Amino acid sequence: MIDLQTLPAPRVVEELSFEAILAAAKADFAERMRPHLPAIDDILALESDPVVKLLESHAYRELLFRARVNDAARAHLLAFATGTDLDHLAALFGVQRMPGETxxxxxxxxxLRIAALGAQGTREHYEFHAMTASPQVRAAQASQPQPGCVLVMLWVTDQAQAQAVRQLVADALNADNARMLGVALSVAVAVPRPIAITARITRTRSAPANLMQQLADRLTAAFASMGTMATSVARSYITTVLHVEGVHAVDYPDAAAPQQLTPIAVGEYPALGAVQLIDAGVV
Structure with missing residues (x-):
């Protein structure tokens, strides 16, 4: 599945600049008026002149119009569409937003749905139906442990409901519109792989007083936003989360918390383990 954030900026979305629009408006107006008013360039150099104010108003309104065109263009792109615009894109492929779905x-x-349309039996086919069966399925991972067998592993948000969710997914994948004939299908629930973090934080002099709490909250949010059952979690990712304004340096006194590359096995999903943030003082 393509990481939409890695795509280049779309050409249809224009980079906007009020100053550039105003300069173009002034140049066009000056060219039209110069034969009739040779001093027009001097007049346009006066910011308080009514003509200048009129051109500024025109440039601002054109900026708003172009921004609206940009918004309309983004609404038709999967990487940028949000809300009901995204709902309409999804409807083209027979996908509806689930209650409370982000x-x-x-x-x-x-x-997943688009990729699954290529041919039934693809990995995306199973993962789409698994995620559609219940909003409790944060992510799904389909694999083929042996020929003729498919294993769908579920990352369930609420472990207390794990078995109920597993049954919902199994029923959905065995329904007539999803089941592949001649394929042995099994559904299992992944277990958390806690990643312990012991980080030493060196602060800058301008760091906020509650910096350590902010960093703890950022770690919690980062793990909560993970939506794929990755094969590993890199220590460099943890460093990126922690290295914000107010942080001079981040280092790890315990080489195993976290490891340089924490492997995530099949049947596991990354979860935040014990966190210890050590205040190393000000640089």
Whole structure:
């Protein structure tokens, strides 16, 4: 599945600049008026002149119009569409937003649905139906442990409902519109792979007083936003989360918390383990 964030900026979306629009408006107006008013360039150099104010008003309104065109263009692109615009894109492929479903999750399901249309039995086919069966399925991973067998592993948001969700997914995948004939299908629930973090934080002099709490909250949010059952989690990712304004340096006194590359086995999903943030003082 394509990571939409890695795509280059779309050409249809124009980079906007009020100053550039105003300069173009002044140049066009000056060219039209110069034969009739040779001093027009001097007049346009006066910011308080009524003509200048009129051109500024025109440039601002044109900026708003171009911004609206940009918004309309983004609404038709999967990487940028949100809310009801995204709902309409999804409807083209027979996908509806589930109750309480976020844009990001719907965008993921839509990508899976599009990929699954190529041929039934694809990995995306199983993952789409698994995520559609219950909003409790944060992510799904289909694999073929042996020929003729498919294993669908579920990352369930609420472990207390794991078995109920597993049954919902199994029923959905065995329904007539999803089941592949001649394929042995099994559904299992992944277990968390806690990643312990012991980080030493060196602060800058301008760091906020509650920096350590902010960093703890960022780690919690980062793991909560993970939506794929990755094969590993890199320590460099943890560093990126922690290295914000107010942080001079981040280092790890315990080489195993986290490891340089924490492997995530089949049947596991990354989860935040014990966190210890050590205040190393000000640089």
């Amino acid at each position: 844009d990001e999750r719907l965008r993921t399901r839509l990508q």
